[in-house]
Amino acid sequence: MVQYADGQPTGELTLRTLAMPADANAAGDIFGGWVMAQMDLACGIRAAERARGRVVTAAVKEMAFAKPMKIGDTLCIYTHVDRVGRTSMTLKVEAWAQRYLSDMMEKVTDADFVMVALDGQGKPKPVPAE
Numbered sequence: 001m002v003q004y005a006d007g008q009p010t011g012e013l014t015l016r017t018l019a020m021p022a023d024a025n026a027a028g029d030i031f032g033g034w035v036m037a038q039m040d041l042a043c044g045i046r047a048a049e050r051a052r053g054r055v056v057t058a059a060v061k062e063m064a065f066a067k068p069m070k071i072g073d074t075l076c077i078y079t080h081v082d083r084v085g086r087t088s089m090t091l092k093v094e095a096w097a098q099r100y101l102s103d104m105m106e107k108v109t110d111a112d113f114v115m116v117a118l119d120g121q122g123k124p125k126p127v128p129a130e
């Protein structure tokens with residue numbers, strides 16, 4: 001049974017992946033940029049589903065890393081489409097670490113990602129109704 005150290009995750013589990021040695025510095029701490037990239041991938045999946053088409057990342061709002069990720073932890077990314085504008089979607093994104101060979105889940109970071117729906121020419125296009 002998974003135990004959550006920092007409340008419960010918000011949103012839908014969109015991506016799970018394993019933090020590997022190539023993603024870490026010499027001390028075994030996982031690079032923040034790798035975590036951000038996984039969050040971006042998760043937003044790409046979720047926003048493309050919502051927009052039913054191609055999307056791009058327009059902005060990432062302030063981000064702070066509250067806890068380290070370590071080699072062997074499983075990164076779990078939760079996303080929630082918080083707001084839909086005309087062509088943009090704002091997603092609340094949370095990154096949680098399931099600690100190596102344990103059931104303990106800790107929140108590593110969270111952020112708001114703004115994703116924009118694009119047409120075939122790469123121009124913003126309206127997000128369709130649900």
Ligand SMILES: CC(=O)SCCNC(=O)CCNC(=O)[C@H](O)C(C)(C)COP(=O)(O)OP(=O)(O)OC[C@H]1O[C@@H](n2cnc3c(N)ncnc32)[C@H](O)[C@@H]1OP(=O)(O)O
Pocket residue numbers: 044055056057058059084085086087088089114116122123124
């Ligand atoms: C695959 C990847 O994710 S690559 C990641 C890197 N991202 C990129 O390469 C994206 C590069 N940027 C772009 O292509 C363009 O700037 C775009 C498509 C994001 C926006 O194009 P623009 O011509 O500026 O379009 P426009 O001004 O109409 O904005 C489109 C929407 O994005 C929103 N937006 C644009 N920039 C921002 C921003 N910095 N912060 C918040 N929202 C933004 C606008 O408010 C608008 O939302 P709305 O239609 O819901 O009202």
